[in-house]
Amino acid sequence: MPATVIVGAQWGDEGKGKIVDLLAQRSDLVCRYQGGPNAGHTITVDGRVYKLRHLPSGIVSGKECVIGAGCVVDPEELVHELDDLEGRGIATDRVRLSGNAHLIMPWHRTIDQASERRLGRLQIGTTRRGIGPAYADKAARLGIRVQDLLDTKILRQKIEVALAEKNVWLERVYGAPPLDLDELAARYEGYAQRLRPYVADTSLLVDRALRQGKRVLFEGAQGTLLDLDHGTYPFVTSSNPVAAAAAVSLGIGPTRIDAVIGVAKAYVTRVGEGPFPTEIEGEEQEQVRRLGAEYGTVTGRERRCGWLDLVALRYAARVNGFTSLALTKLDVLSTFPRLPVCVRYRLRDGSETAEFPAHQSDFHHCRPVYEALPGWREPIQGIDSFRRLPAAARRYVEFVEAAVGVPVTLVGTGADREQVLARGELAAA
Numbered sequence: 001m002p003a004t005v006i007v008g009a010q011w012g013d014e015g016k017g018k019i020v021d022l023l024a025q026r027s028d029l030v031c032r033y034q035g036g037p038n039a040g041h042t043i044t045v046d047g048r049v050y051k052l053r054h055l056p057s058g059i060v061s062g063k064e065c066v067i068g069a070g071c072v073v074d075p076e077e078l079v080h081e082l083d084d085l086e087g088r089g090i091a092t093d094r095v096r097l098s099g100n101a102h103l104i105m106p107w108h109r110t111i112d113q114a115s116e117r118r119l120g121r122l123q124i125g126t127t128r129r130g131i132g133p134a135y136a137d138k139a140a141r142l143g144i145r146v147q148d149l150l151d152t153k154i155l156r157q158k159i160e161v162a163l164a165e166k167n168v169w170l171e172r173v174y175g176a177p178p179l180d181l182d183e184l185a186a187r188y189e190g191y192a193q194r195l196r197p198y199v200a201d202t203s204l205l206v207d208r209a210l211r212q213g214k215r216v217l218f219e220g221a222q223g224t225l226l227d228l229d230h231g232t233y234p235f236v237t238s239s240n241p242v243a244a245a246a247a248v249s250l251g252i253g254p255t256r257i258d259a260v261i262g263v264a265k266a267y268v269t270r271v272g273e274g275p276f277p278t279e280i281e282g283e284e285q286e287q288v289r290r291l292g293a294e295y296g297t298v299t300g301r302e303r304r305c306g307w308l309d310l311v312a313l314r315y316a317a318r319v320n321g322f323t324s325l326a327l328t329k330l331d332v333l334s335t336f337p338r339l340p341v342c343v344r345y346r347l348r349d350g351s352e353t354a355e356f357p358a359h360q361s362d363f364h365h366c367r368p369v370y371e372a373l374p375g376w377r378e379p380i381q382g383i384d385s386f387r388r389l390p391a392a393a394r395r396y397v398e399f400v401e402a403a404v405g406v407p408v409t410l411v412g413t414g415a416d417r418e419q420v421l422a423r424g425e426l427a428a429a
């Protein structure tokens with residue numbers, strides 16, 4: 001498919017990086033369309049682990065990589081990331097950065113941290129990377145953009161105007177020390193010099209690539225349930241991970257998108273606060289966390305673990321328009337004798353629904369209704385084709401497929417690039 005979106009179907013950390021990495025082998029261009037250094041994609045190639053924050057995973061395969069206008073970029077982090085990759089022998093000269101993407105500035109990080117502290121018990125559990133405050137300034141039309149890095153004078157001017165207001169907030173509201181204009185302008189000029197060669201008109205670039213029949217992959221960060229508009233607000237991120245946002249961010253029409261692959265774990269995890277109906281009670285949660293190594297790549301926090309939620313997954317299929325699903329980390333479930341999957345929610349009034357509740361109170365108070373599927377209780381990491389999986393593992397995948405109404409074309413059976421089983425069209429390709 002020439003234009004394919006890859007999107008997280010749950011609360012992020014579904015293993016999108018690995019799926020993008022795999023599909024990037026058959027693509028010409030890989031584009032990130034939202035988020036910033038709150039994302040942490042881990043890719044393992046030949047036993048080498050790469051941790052990416054801003055850059056699309058396709059960088060590891062030497063593909064042309066684009067950061068779209070809908071992203072927020074922390075220049076300090078991006079420079080580190082580029083230097084680190086180059087230091088490990090990965091070329092970065094094919095990275096393209098939209099001039100319309102917004103910059104995360106030091107005050108955004110300070111405000112993110114301070115406002116989380118102020119919220120106390122009611123905190124969102126953000127990654128504290130300044131994501132929310134940077135997107136808030138973008139919407140308020142106060143943001144500094146990547147293209148402002150192109151001109152030293154403009155950059156200094158914009159920092160000066162911003163600081164006049166931000167320093168008042170930092171000192172009076174958050175009790176934080178003010179930031180110094182000269183120091184900041186000099187530091188950001190240094191980043192600007194490093195980043196200038198990467199700035200490009202990414203809308204034109206993607207449009208031309210599609211016209212030439214090239215294969216373009218659009219990589220989402222976080223996941224559907226963290227979407228600012230369609231996720232579990234306010235426990236969400238400040239951008240739109242849903243597939244439609246790929247067109248907005250890259251500046252192409254929605255009619256150009258051919259396929260949308262949803263990536264879901266065979267179970268569910270969530271970092272940060274917020275409702276989570278299928279969160280596992282007791283010892284089994286720790287077991288899933290340990291087997292799945294469920295600790296955040298960005299913050300190192302323990303991820304909360306739950307059984308697969310098919311109500312939420314059907315919702316994700318609806319709001320994204322999945323054309324297929326990738327089900328990752330099936331191997332993590334191999335030791336459990338029975339596997340509960342949530343097929344409906346029981347609401348406070350005792351009624352049951354198979355649809356994701358439109359109102360937050362219903363979602364906050366719902367209870368999962370499970371169907372227990374038999375486990376397979378044998379390792380599956382080394383298995384090289386879907387039909388050789390144990391019957392119970394195949395049945396698990398087919399159950400998901402039937403419940404969501406979307407074909408599962410990829411099944412993850414381990415951390416390595418090779419440990420993905422392709423089915424149907426993909427297996428034939």
Ligand code: IMP
Nearest residue numbers: 012038039125126127131236237271272
């Ligand atoms: P923020 O994106 O840092 O503002 O955090 C908002 C919410 O999104 C918090 O619950 C975070 O834990 C969550 N979040 C942000 N990025 C990721 C991610 O890459 N994976 C999983 N959760 C994330």
